[in-house]
Amino acid sequence: LPGESTLSEDMDIVDPVAIRKARGAVKQDIARKFQEEIQELYNELTTDMESNGEFKVDATSVGRRRLRNVLLEYLCSIRETPEEQKTAAAIATNHFDNASGMTDKMAALNALASMDGEGADARDAALQKFYDDANGDALVLNKWFSVQALADLPDVLDRVKALTKHPDFTLTNPNRCRSLISAFTMNAAPYHDETGAGYQFLGEILAELDKLNPQISARIAGALIQWRRYDEKRGALMKEELKKLVDMKPISDDMFEVVNRGLKD
Numbered sequence: 001l002p003g004e005s006t007l008s009e010d011m012d013i014v015d016p017v018a019i020r021k022a023r024g025a026v027k028q029d030i031a032r033k034f035q036e037e038i039q040e041l042y043n044e045l046t047t048d049m050e051s052n053g054e055f056k057v058d059a060t061s062v063g064r065r066r067l068r069n070v071l072l073e074y075l076c077s078i079r080e081t082p083e084e085q086k087t088a089a090a091i092a093t094n095h096f097d098n099a100s101g102m103t104d105k106m107a108a109l110n111a112l113a114s115m116d117g118e119g120a121d122a123r124d125a126a127l128q129k130f131y132d133d134a135n136g137d138a139l140v141l142n143k144w145f146s147v148q149a150l151a152d153l154p155d156v157l158d159r160v161k162a163l164t165k166h167p168d169f170t171l172t173n174p175n176r177c178r179s180l181i182s183a184f185t186m187n188a189a190p191y192h193d194e195t196g197a198g199y200q201f202l203g204e205i206l207a208e209l210d211k212l213n214p215q216i217s218a219r220i221a222g223a224l225i226q227w228r229r230y231d232e233k234r235g236a237l238m239k240e241e242l243k244k245l246v247d248m249k250p251i252s253d254d255m256f257e258v259v260n261r262g263l264k265d
Contacts, residue, residue, distance in 0.1 A: 001023060001026065001027055001030075004016065004019050004020060004023060004188055004189075005188070007019050007023065008188070008229075013229070013230065013231055014192075014229050014230055015230075015231065016188035016189045016191075016192040017189045017192070017193070017194070019188070019189075020152070020188070020189040024077070024152075027073075027074065027077045028077045028078060028080075030074065031074040031075065031077045031078050032078060035075075035078065038071050038074050038075060039075060041067075041071060042068060042071040042072065042075060045064055045067065045068040045071070046068065048064070049064070049065070049068070049100065050098070055100045055101060065100075065101075065103065065104060066103075068104075069103070069104060069107035072091065072092065072095055072107055072108065072111060073107070073110075073111060075088065075091055076088040076091065076092050076111040076115075079115065079117070079119060082117060082118045083118075085115065085116075085117045085118035085119040086118045086119070088111070088115065088119060089112065089115055089118065089119035089121075089122035089123070090122070092108045092111040092112045092115070092119075092122070092126075093108070093112065093122050093125075093126060095107065095108035095111075096108035096109060096112065096126050096129075102143075105130070106143060106147070108126070109126055109127070109130055109147050110147055110150070112126045112127070113126075113127065113147045113148055113150070113151040113153075114151045114152040114153060116153060116154075127144070127147075127148065130143075130144055131144050138175070138176075141168055141176075141179075142175055142176060142178075142179035143179070145163060145166075145168075145169065145176065145179040145180040145183070146179045146180065146183040148160070148163060148180075149163070149179070149180050149181075149183035149184040149187060150183050150184075150186065150187045151187075152187075152189070156184075156187065156190045157184075157190055157193070157197055157198060157201060160180060160181075160184045160201070161201065163180055164180065164205070171205075171208060171209050171212050171213070172212055172213070174213060174216045177209065177213075177216055177220070178216075178220075181202070181205055181209075181220055182219075182220055182223075184198070184201075184202075185198075185202060185220070185223035191223070192230065192234055194233060194234060196234075196237035196238075196240070196241075199224065199237050199238050199240075199241045200241065202220070202223060202224065202241065203224070203241035203244055203245060205220075206220060206221055206245060206255070207244075207245065207248060210245075210248070210251060210252050210255045214252030214253070214254040214255055215254055217252065217254070217255050218252070218254035218255045218257065218258045221245065221255060221258045221259055221262075222258060224238050224241055224242050224245075224259070224262060225238075225242065225258065225259070225261065225262030226238075227239050227242075227262070239263065242259045242262050242263050243263065245259045246259045246260055246263060
């Protein structure tokens, strides 16, 4: 399926929440209609990988792993009932625990990160294990922050806010900022929630960040200047945050240039 950003390019007025809902419904319909075939092929690829043992990087092996990860995504989209949530969590957990490389592990963690209900315990356990296994590795921790910022959960904004208080998060680290803050702005549905809470959160973060790293704050502020692409309510809320930023004293030249340009009709 095309991604949400690709789908949004075909809309004059973008509605990120509607796009996610529609895309998710189509994915789930496909997964339910072909569940038996998807599960059979997934099992076949899994058995084949386990029997071969050796991790290979040839085109065929890479393609088979990629296909298996896509199949996992479809299988994990079926989780409306408590029983389905348990099944999806079990499949993703097994995929995670037996991953032969980071790509497979991240595919499973991406699926698990968006699970709630009966899958919540499996989600939390996988996130904790991934964090523990990272053992302080900066690149791996960046992935840990990003996967949570991009999760499809109703309380993802609250989770991102909590992560800004995590001992391993700091606004002084540009890559860490991008891994959490920029990643959240790419999680279109919650970032563009019609209440404007996502915009307000970003505005507050940018006000702090601009004092520490003007170049990074200016780049991330780009997530507010596309207000013309959204409906009147969302556009007004985005402009409101831009106005707050442009009125900051002091404000860096980098930030002022971006937000001032964004406010021009």
